[in-house]
Amino acid sequence: MSMMDRLNQIESTFLDLERQLSEPEVYQDRQRYRELTRSHSELAEVVSVLREYRAAVAEAQEARDLMKEESEPEMADFLRDSLQDAEARIEDLEERLRMLLIPADSRDEKDVIMEIRAGAGGNEASLFGGDLFRMYDRYADRNGWKLEILSSSPSDLGGFKEIIFALHGKGAYSKLKYESGVHRVQRIPVTESGGRIHTSTATVAVLPEAEEVEVKIEPSDLRVDVFRSTGPGGQSVNTTDSAVRMTHVPTGVTVSCQDEKSQLQNREKALRILRARLLRVEQERQQKEQAEERRLQVGTGDRSERIRTYNYPQGRISDHRIGLTTYRLDEVLDGDLEEIIEALAVADRAEKLKELARGE
DSSP states (O other), X not given: OOHHHHHHHHHHHHHHHHHHHTSHHXXXXXXXXXXXXXXXXXXXXXXXXXXXXXXXXXXXXXXXXXXXXXXXXXXXXXXXXXXXXXXXXXXXXXXXXXXXXXXXXXXXXXXXXXXXXXXXXXXXXXXXXHHXXXXXXXXXXXXTOEEEEEEEEEOTTSSEEEEEEEXXXXXHHHHHGGGOEEEEEEEOOTTOSSOOOEEEEEEXXXXXXXXXXXXXXXXXXXXXXXXXXXXXXXXXXXXXXXXXXXXXXXXXXXXXXXXXXXXHHHHHHHHHHHHHHHHHHHHHHHHHHHTOOSOSSSSOOOTTSEEEEEXXXXXXXXXXXXXXXXXXXXXXXXXXXXXXXXXXXXXXXXXXXXXXXXXX
């Protein structure tokens, strides 16, 4: 189906929605009226730009027709300028229409659950995990998002072996979805006496937070084990069995939470993390079934993929998916991620536009 066929289909749907919204019986059914209004609103911008595009095409054609008959030089120049102006608008409007036809990611407005785990590199990897957590914490603060720690496992020298946290705020997933993958750091560790540069890694997973209606978990599918919380070095933190390990038996997905003193609070947090992970499992299963060739985000998003390198001696950050290099290491680690995230979003849109063109 060509781009114009898609646009004509959208306009036809838009007009049908307008017709339904004018019917008295629809207005009396408040639930249906809200659903139709939302659908109508989602299509309104596309239809408006399409009508602008048609008007520009008609204007250009009129200018061409008049130029064929016009013998007066001044009028011919005026018509030529009008044609150039119309053609420039047509080009801009075509680009806007292509962008509007890119399917929206329904998860973009969701809150996020992020997981950071130390990878290769021992204590240095845990310290780097802590650096990444602080980077996202500061980025969240810049965006006015609220951060909530769900689970953490501090390391002996600082940093985290693992930390899981939620970010609540407008557009959190739309910006952070590109952060999934393996992050690599190159620097001299604080424990290194010889001054040698070491390479360590930490894995970041970004999950849209799942609502209860999206992921139904039957109580009979859960196995819940309780144990005493432990801190760095294995020492006991609690004298009661408040920590929770929750296993979803059908899939084998396991979550542990021990940050709260209350077993009930740990259970609630574990269930939220479990829902997010199960939603991701289901989405990955659907993608495999549909054999989607287009990537849902820049890179594969696979957690084993090295996506970015933080080189301290050179003050350099390189994002390997799009070949971006910036020498603003300190600013980025202080939460100034916007340049990198915007570049990834632009590359993602470009990839989707190519896919859209291939489908025409």
